[in-house]
Amino acid sequence: MVELFEGLYSSNYWFSKFLLQRGLALIYLLAFTNALNQFIPLLGSKGLLPVPQFLERMSFKKKPSLFHWHYSDTYFKTVAYIGFFLSLLALSGISDSGPVWASMVVWFLLWIIYLSIVNVGNIFYGFGWESMLLEAGFYAIFLGPLSWSTPILMIWIFRWMVFRVEFGAGLIKMRGDSCWRDLTCLNYHHETQPLPNSLSWFFHQLPEPLHKAETFFNHLVQLVIVWGLFFPQPVASIAAGLIILSQGYLIISGNYSWLNWLTIILAFSGFSDEILNSLTGMAVPSVTSVPFYFETLVVLLTLIVIYLSFDPVRNMLSKSQKMNFSFNPIHLVNTYGAFGSVTKERYEIIIEGTDDKFPDENATWKAYEFKGKPGNPARRPPLVSPYHLRLDWQMWFAAMSRSPRRHPWFQSLIARLLQNDESTLNLLRENPFPEDPPLSIRARLFKYEYTSHKERKKTGNWWKREYVQDYMKPQSLYSDE
Known part of the structure; x- marks a missing residue:
């Protein structure tokens, strides 16, 4: 049985694990800060869409949340502050310095607390990047401490998630608005996107041939290059680098919350230590072998992800593809996509x-x-x-x-x-x-x-x-x- 797990762990993805863990902790910190600043006026007891009224018509089975047992604004603040401080523990690496169960508990609590917020957040939390954080945050529970070898199966799980984010977005564009197919959507999108930034004005002024080049590069990354994540090195690293480049372009051209930042963090799963070492010159620390019980947990998680992937795959193959949809109430193995249609005015x-x-x-x-x-x-x-x-x-x-x-x-x-x-x-x-x-x-x-x-x-x-x-x-x- 032990031989069954040989090769499931690798010392070639220490940097990837480090960037995934610290990056996800940073996004969690941002998400809880966001909740502490905005949740109560939007969704509190006297908010625009009060949570108590939402809970009256929503079952725990459909929207599992800690707030089904009790909700008050004070209780929400307490729960959100716990998430905030747990994010700091994960970001600083303190949670990673103790026993493995402590690290897993920290990541699990981060996930369960944010799941509780999202599931009662109504339309104010009805965005794809909420599900992205929950899915990636759940996987982080099983990455293990940095002193251990990196679970190669977890690296593949993260790459599979990046693929669904990018390929799903590419498909929804090609099936949606005709302007994506004739490469003219960016004639409008820099102006009509939800929250333009100051650089969006300059991007809008670009001549149409450059708008078409922007759109073509977007299609190339999302529909073709993303497949490179499943190829051996250095192809996987090159694909990850081009994905990061395209996401960086989106960051400077608009305000899309943490969607692009989180995608960049996840895309680091495509880089091997050798590639990152050649780029940064940083040495990889020595790591130890992984206990058998943890290997077993990772294999079980992999099997669950494979099973839950059937619905997203069917969705991507469907002509009536759904965009940013969760097939289960705990937001695991979702389908993603954005801007299947573009407003022209x-x-x-x-x-x-x-x-x-x-x-x-x-x-x-x-x-x-x-x-x-x-x-x-x-x-x-x-x-x-x-x-x-x-x-x-x-x-x-x-x-x-x-x-x-x-x-x-x-x-x-x-x-x-x-x-x-x-x-x-x-x-x-x-x-x-x-x-x-x-x-x-x-x-x-x-x-x-x-x-x-x-x-x-x-x-x-x-x-x-x-x-x-x-x-x-x-x-x-x-x-x-």
Whole structure:
């Protein structure tokens, strides 16, 4: 039986294990910081979509979470702070310096706590990178301490995950919007993506041949080069390097939370120690053999991953491919993908308040500014990635519907602003009513376009905008609507 496990461990992937563990710990730290800053105003007891109401209609079996047993804002903070400090332990390597069970417990608790948050997070946590972190975080439990040989099966599991992220995204593009097939999607996407950064404006100004080159390289990486992860070295390392290059390009051209950063971390599973040593000159420390019981756990995990992979593979082969979908409530072996269709025009909801008694067109209206999404045309689009501005992203989705009725959280947002609710205002960049709340609030829909080089030089504005329609009529605390 012992001979069965020979070759399952290798001393050739110490660097990969180190980068995977430290990188995942860093993303966990960011995710818990994000939760501590935003969860309560969005989802707390008095949030826009309160967790207690969500739990009343959701079973533990469908959405397993620690909060099924109890929820209060204080309890949430306690749980989230535990996750925050466990992330620090994993990032510093302290958890790795003790017995193996201690390290495994730390990684398991990180996973179970973040799973509990995601599963009650409703639409504010309905993003593919949440499932990515949970899946990768679960695998990290079985990487073992750095003083042990690296589980080669775990390296293959991480590569299989990178493949699903990249190949799934490539397939959904080719099956989705025709502009991906004719290489014109990036004529629009730098302008219409959820949260552009300041460099997005410059990328949008590139001539169309370069936009086509961007798109072609994206297809090449996601549909062809990604297969190189399953080839011997140095092909696997070359493929991983090109994946990292493409993800780096996405980082500088837009704000996609930690999606691209996490993909880069996972792609390091493609590098061997020899390749990284030749690039960095760092020596690999000596490692010890792995206990039989741990080898057994890794083999069992591998078999589970193989079994759970049937649904994602069928999904990738299907003409009706799902994008960013979990086939089980614990978010293991998911299917991924992004931007299967690209919006060709950008619309923004501008929320305005007034302290005039008569909220008509003659009133003085002042706009609320969000931290990330476009508002004031003169404001430089900020760089916020890998941080995730959850409310700003939902505002992008809400602008597509032309009506707040499909977004129950929006009316709650307006009610909180009419009360100058401090926790809600902390989600925004600027409150135009710092002393007393406005008497009325309205929302209007605008079409936004980037300015040209000539227009920006003349006006200093990054955007130009045109009024389209009222999104929500003036509301007050005494509105009948």
